[in-house]
Amino acid sequence: MIYLFYSERDSLLHSLDPRVKIIGTAAGIAAIMLYNDPKILIPLFFVFLVIGRFLGKVGIGEQLRLLKPLLPIVIITIVVWPFIYRPRLMGLLFGVSFAMRLLTFALITFLLLMTTSQRDLILGFVRLGMPYEFGLTISIALRYIPTLYILSRNIMDAQRSRGWEVEKGNFIVRARKMTAVLIPLLVASLKTAHELSIALESRALGASEKRTFLYDIRMGRKDYAAVVLILALFALTIYVRYGLGIGHVRIYS
Template structure:
């Protein structure tokens, strides 16, 4: 079973054409890549939180809950940078920058998935020129993220009920104990992938080179206006970065 991100709501982001949201997400990620100054990246992270709350009607708590599995990577990033870069304070700032960038990447992706149905997402990729099989693969891959997370949590809860204690012991002992989770998770993932392949074959995937769609998408006035706003904002980020030199700190100087 694939647990979806998407939930039907009456919001501006939900009503936009999926092509607008896909291009907007791609440009948003590209814009974040331009900056490495935490004074820019941290406010941008909160800006996307507010976009999700006001334009997508997705509560801030729900957005942060989806980012929770990334906390170990965020903590490791913040800890490692001061150890490998001197001066330590500047290394800490770079650690915060890259951790914030990671969280913002994930947040933008989650907002796309939470406000776009799987059908529209695939159709959006196809209408942008991507082969249907590639669009379907990307969509399923993105939608499979919550499935793996929920499966891992269920397996860990089941193992704890059997007396599994991963918190005790040194790093090597804990890593060995994690096999009690990784092996069932791998088996469940392979089983789900097999069932998914059977379902796709039973529906004739690949039987015809030219596909038809029961539902189609069409750009409206609101979509063109939103696309224009996105392009203007991206142009402003390019000007701020390369024209004004804002938001970039030299790592190696």
């Protein structure tokens, strides 16, 4: 089973052409890559939270719940940096910076998936010049993230109901106990991939080089205005970073 992020809502982000949202996602990720100062990255993270709340009508709590699986990676990033960079305080700041980058990347991607149906997402990639197979692959890969997460959560709940206790023991013992989750998850993933391949073959994927679409997308004035605004904001982030020299801290001299 493939689990979906997308939910139909009456919002500005939902009504935009998927090409606009793809361009906006790429521009947002590129803009975040320009900075490594937590004084810039932390406010940007909350800016995207607000965008999702008011332009996408996705609750703040709902967005944060989607980011919850990333907390272990975030914690490891923050803890490790002070040990690999001196002084430790600067290492901690860089750890926070890279953690905020990761969270913001994920948040931007989740907003794209929550406000764009798979059909529109594939069409957006195709209309931007990407081959249909590539667009379909990217779309399926993005949708597979929540699938694996929910599958692992269901397997862990099932194993706990059988007396499985992963919290007890040292790190090695816990790692060995995780095989009770990893093996069923691997089997379920292979089964899902097999069923997906059968579904694609039954629909004659690749039988014809030229595809036709029952439903198509068209850019309107609102979409063109959104693209202009996105490009203008991206140009502003470049000016702030390179013109004003704000938002970047040199890691290695």
